[in-house]
Amino acid sequence: MILPYVAIVQEKVRGLSTFGVELDFLVEEYAGSKGRFPPIKRRSRNSLYIATIEKGHSLTNSLIETGRISDLGLVVVDELHMLGEGSRGAILEMTLAKLLYTSKTTQLIGMSATLNNFGDLQQFLQAEYYTNNFRPVELKEYVKVRDSIYEVDSRAEDGLTFSRLLNYKYSRNMQKIDPDHLIALVTEVIPTNSCLVFCPTKKNCENVAEMICKYLSKDYLSHRGSEKATLLKDLRSTGDGILCPVLKRTIPFGLAYHHSGLTSDERKLVEEAYSAGVLCLLACTSTLAAGVNLPARRVILRAPYVAREFLKRAQYKQMIGRAGRAGIDTSGESILIIQEKDKRLVHDLVSQPLENCYSNLLSDSNKGILSLFLSLIGLKIARTPEEIHGFISHTLFSVQQKHLSAEKDLWDITRESLECLVEKGLIMQKLVSDAEGSQHVLEVSTLGRATYKGAVDLSCCDLLYRDLKDGLEGLVLESLLHLIYLVTPYDMITQCKPDWMIYFGQFNQLTATEQKVAASVGVPESFLARKISGQPVKRAVENGVVNRLYLTFVLYSLLKETNIWHVSQKFNMPRGFVQNLLASAASFSSCVLNFCEELDEFWCYKALLMEVTKKLTYCVKTELIPLMEVTGVLEARAKQLYNAGYTSLAHLANADPETMVKVMEHMSRRQAKQIVSSAKMLLSEKAEALQEEVEELLKLPTDLPGPDTSSEGHIVAE
Structure with missing residues (x-):
């Protein structure tokens, strides 16, 4: 099952583990740094x-x-x-094309609520097409201009029919602070029913939540007051005593914000409280629309924009699709707030067909197609230009080629891409002979094999190789600093702007040996001293290296303290960014480990990076790691479980959910059952893997003579 985000993967693993336990199949998570390649070949399940x-x-x-x-x-x-979304779309297309080409028995099912050009996809996937407009809860769409609300109506000339005027008395001050009448719209449904307010930016989410609270009556404070107090207490404990001041002000009223600036623990607590009805409103960014399942009675779109970009039809459909809670509401409604100037654009937004989905194999300097060709050669799916051309004829790109690259045909694209891979030193030609004669075939170089096996981005594979090679010359193992630098992800560098005072301060806290690491990668103390004093830098230092080392300091600090709040304050960075950096580093460390396993010269990195990947994946005290291996158990929950006596995976797998609910504060029966099922699933998976390993070890080769029974000593395996 392929899902777009780590959070959705984890939610699905939690939900399906119960079925796995009952129906005797294994559920295995492949997200972040988790997953075995190749997966263990199961004998019995x-x-x-x-x-x-x-x-x-x-x-x-x-x-x-x-x-x-x-x-x-x-x-x-x-x-x-x-499929139509950037580099991730290209990766998905590669996966599906390989499956179709290499297996005649695998069935494919693709699902989407926001597809338009399904004819192209049908042709690519050789698929039957099934569609249905059934929705368990009716959705009513509205658009608000000033204080008038219009219903979206395809039969009307401009697509809108007048519905009603907002009936809410605004003071002059309120009108100034809330010109869009958000307070009027939300108070029609909360606190009895739930509401999502989609905002264009993260900061706007926080501002909206705070603004609404200022004008809510004190009656909102008493609605499920004790549960909100518990939520605040839990949020404070996840931050080791630190609580976000915005959440501290909004949660007593039943409101919170939801965006990538929250830590995973905070996000989980907020989502659980919203699902349980403790929180009645979330001010959120568009990412929630494609994330976990959080429906609402009313969905409000604060503006038809994501950041500064006007909404796409598919994004709009994703957001309003959150309206209507099956089994709770008979209908759901969405309200899009617009300005008069956007009225014409909005008409297209609510009435036009969805955008077409196009192949991304040629986007970002042909990166997708280069990666595809490299892996085709490495996996021996296609080994000549003709075979590769034959394969690409079965992609979505080939179906849409006239739209995407009219000036070049498939053969030109194939030839140019192969030449590029040869220039990069990732593939080479080799003459092979067989009974039918000799022919030239393409083979991957050792660097090429390491690149596709490690799933390393082609734009940085040579840079990674060079950094690892340079690292060997003076690898410092007094601490983890040097190794962490080598697995600090390149794609996060552009999102970083160092604070030179903090940078210099962190540098001075390093040991003398650790300071040598900084100098060896290209950031000497003299450079930082000049930066902090505002003096011109005499010797040019590469920006990418400077930023990467700064992010390394963040990660190094995080591994020592294991507290995201403290580290985010120390570096003056949003806590959500710090956590995203950690997750990205854990994933990239796993890629670098796989990269090194293919290159004999990097033999020493293999054992070292295994430990680094584990530390980055969990970033907690060692005793909590076995509990955090269970899907959905984050740091705060792991601490609770450990303190309640559930100190190992076996303890969790054999726990009674009813007892767990009694001894654990603020845990629902559903959550307890999911944790126990996930633990049982993981324990079963580990036990079966060990059992199969034992059977493999004890399996005698058929061509060897039997044991020598004349000897007095016998080895008995049982």
Whole structure:
């Protein structure tokens, strides 16, 4: 099952583990740094792999390489429209094209609520098309201009029919602070029913939540007051005594914000409280629309923009799709707030067909198609230009080629891409002979193999190789600093702007040996001293290296303190960014480890990076790691469980959910059951893996003579 985001993968693993335990199949998580390549070949039970787009691709590659691709009976792709979204879309297209080309027995099911040009996808996937407009809860769409609300009506001339005027008395001051009448719109449904307010930016989410609270009556404070007090207490404990001042002010009224600036623990607590009705309103960014399942009675779109970009039809449909709670409401409603100037654009937004979904194999300097060709050659799916041309004829890109690259045909694109891979030193030609004669075939170089096996971005594979090679010359193992620098992700560098005072302060806290690491990667103390004093820098220092080392200091600090709040304050960075950096570093560390496993010269990195990846993945005290291996158990929950006596995976797997609810504060019966089921699933998966390893070790080769029974000593395996 391929899903777009880590959070959705984890939610699905939690939800399906109960079924796995009851119906005797394994549920395995492939997200972030989790997942084995190739997966363990099970003897007695089948597995359900739940994967992100990137991990789904690596999983497919590993099954093709080991000749096990036909073991996949079914592949389900949720949010199939992701094919049209940048580099991730290219990776998804590669995965599906390889599955179709290499396995005749695997069934594919793609699902989406926001697809338009399904004819192209039908042709690419050789698929039947099924569509249905059924919705368990009716959705009514509205647009608000000034104080008038219009219903979206396809029969009307401009697509809108007048519905009603807002009936809410505004003081002059309120009108100034809330010109869009958000307070009027939300108070029509909260606190009895739930409401989502989508905002264009993260800061806007926080401002909206605070603004609404200022004008709510004190009666809102008493609605489920004790549960809100508990939520605040839990949020404070996740931050080791620190609580976000905005949440501190808004939660007593039943409101919160939801965006990537929250830590995972905070986000989980806020989502659980909203699902339980303790929180009645979330001010959120568009990412929630494609994330976890949080429906609402009313969805309000604060403006038809995401940041400064006007909404796409598909984004709009995703957001308003959150309206209506099955089993609770008979209908849901969405209200889009617009200005008079946007009225014409909005008419198109609510009435036009969805945007077409186009292949991204040629986007970002042809990166997708280069990666595809490299892996095709490495996996021996296609080894000549003709075979590669034959493969690309079965992609979505080939179906849409006239729209995407009219000036070049498929053969020109194939030839130019192969030449580029040769220039990069990732592939080479080799003359092979067989009974039918000799021919030139393409093979991957050792660097090429390491690149596709490690799922390393082609734009930085040579830079990674150079950094690892340079690192060998003076690898400092007194601490983890040097290793962390080598796995600090390149794609986060551009999001970083160092604070020179903090940078210099952190540098001075390093030991003398650690300071040598900074100098060896290209950031000497003299450079930082000049930066902090405002003096011109004599010797040019590469910006990318400077920013990368700064992010390394953040990660190094985080591993020592294991507290995101303290580190975010120390570096004056949003706590959500710090956590995203940590998750990205754990994932990239896993990629670098796989990269090094293919290159003999980097043998020493293999054992070292295994430990670094584990530390970055969990970033907690060692005793909590076994508990955090269970899907959905984050740091705050792991601490609670550990303190309540659940100190190992076996303890959790054998726990009674009813007892757990009694001894654990603020845990619902549903949450307890999910934790126990996930722990049982993980324990079962580990036990089966060990059992199969033992059987493999004890299996005697058939061509060897039997044991020598004349000897007095016997080895008995039982």
